[in-house]
Amino acid sequence: MRIAVCDDNKSVCTQICKIIDNYGYENFCELKIDTFYSGEKLLDSINKGNYYNLIYLDIDMKEINGAEVAKNIRKNSNNYITDIVFITGIENYGKELFEANALKLIDKPISENEIIDVLILSTKKNQKVSGLFKYKKNLDVYFIPTSEIIYFKKLARRIKMVSINKEDIFYMKMDDLIAEVSNQDVFIRIDRSILINFHHVRRFEYDKVEMSNGDILMISISRRESIRKFSLNNK
Numbered sequence: 001m002r003i004a005v006c007d008d009n010k011s012v013c014t015q016i017c018k019i020i021d022n023y024g025y026e027n028f029c030e031l032k033i034d035t036f037y038s039g040e041k042l043l044d045s046i047n048k049g050n051y052y053n054l055i056y057l058d059i060d061m062k063e064i065n066g067a068e069v070a071k072n073i074r075k076n077s078n079n080y081i082t083d084i085v086f087i088t089g090i091e092n093y094g095k096e097l098f099e100a101n102a103l104k105l106i107d108k109p110i111s112e113n114e115i116i117d118v119l120i121l122s123t124k125k126n127q128k129v130s131g132l133f134k135y136k137k138n139l140d141v142y143f144i145p146t147s148e149i150i151y152f153k154k155l156a157r158r159i160k161m162v163s164i165n166k167e168d169i170f171y172m173k174m175d176d177l178i179a180e181v182s183n184q185d186v187f188i189r190i191d192r193s194i195l196i197n198f199h200h201v202r203r204f205e206y207d208k209v210e211m212s213n214g215d216i217l218m219i220s221i222s223r224r225e226s227i228r229k230f231s232l233n234n235k
Contacts, residue, residue, distance in 0.1 A: 001029070001123060002051060002164070006036040006069070007058035007087060012110065013037065016056055016087075019115045029123075039064035043072055049213040051148065051164045051200070052082055054122040056106075056115070059088040070100035081147060081199050083122040133181060135161070135170045142168075146186065150200040150211050152177060154193035162213065164200075190227055191220040204231035 005016045013035050024031040034050070036042040039061050046052070055073075059066035070084050084100055089108040103122060106114045132143045144163060153160045159172045172180075177195065181187050186197050190209060200212040206228060208218050219227050 001053045001126065002032045002034070003119075004034050004036060004042060004045070004052040004055045004057075006039060006042045006055065006061075006066070008037055008061045009058070010037060012058070012087070012108070015110055016115055019110075019112050020119060023116050023119060039066065039069035043069060046073065046079075049164070049211075051212060053126050053147065054083045054085065054103075054119065056085050056087055056118075059086045059105075060090055067100065070102065074100060079199070083118075083125065085118050085122075135159075135168075135172065137168075137170045146181065146197070147199070149197050150213055150215070151194060151196040151217065152187075153195075153217075162211075162215065164213070188227070188230060190217060190223055198230075201231075204228075 003020060005013050005020075007013045007016075017033050017035060020031055020033055023029065034045065034052070036045065040063060042055070042057075043064070057066045057069060061069075066086055066088075070086075073079050073082065073084070080101065083103040086100070086102050086105045087108065087110070088105060104114075104118050106118070126145065126147060131146050133146050133149060134141060134143050136142070144161075148163045148165065150162045150164065153162070154174050155169065157171060158169050159174070159177055161168045161170070174193070174195075178189070181195070186199050187195050188198050189195050194217055196209065196211065196217065201209050202212050203210040204227070206219075206224055208216055210216055
């Protein structure tokens, strides 16, 4: 699970990261944390293709405040999956909480229990929504959260999988792959050989899509009209 902590107060970032690290160590959880001291730095990371399951976001930052950062993540990056938790020392942020579809608002001073409660809730939510994709290489079986998969591409008898952390290649038929992910409503086929996770689409165009990692993938002529309608219905 990838987590971002963004607060212009470095001591607050350190406090939150320590709480998360201790929880991960005590519960054998693999948690990767990135720290940012401004909203601009967080958005720059996201725009470069980095994906986070959970973001602890100070709402009272200077320059770009947390509400604007959250708005950018939701609308400009077309990301409605990442859980956002606002952190604030000021009350009356109900509107911003609603518009960002935030998971929770945590008041300062930080409560360790609240940080952990949100982490547990987000973990359960991600497991339920994203599920796991299973694939085999030789005699080994691998699992990866579907929320981390950017796209699949058919290469002859093999499948290339591009995710937020790595690329992998394994043997599988395209029809079997589609059947494997059919219970997930996030994958769409833009070409006979390409299956994408639409939550990782940075931009739809008529004949191509730009993915969250910057890859440009072409849409087949026969699917352009249906993909165009899909993109309009899922803005």
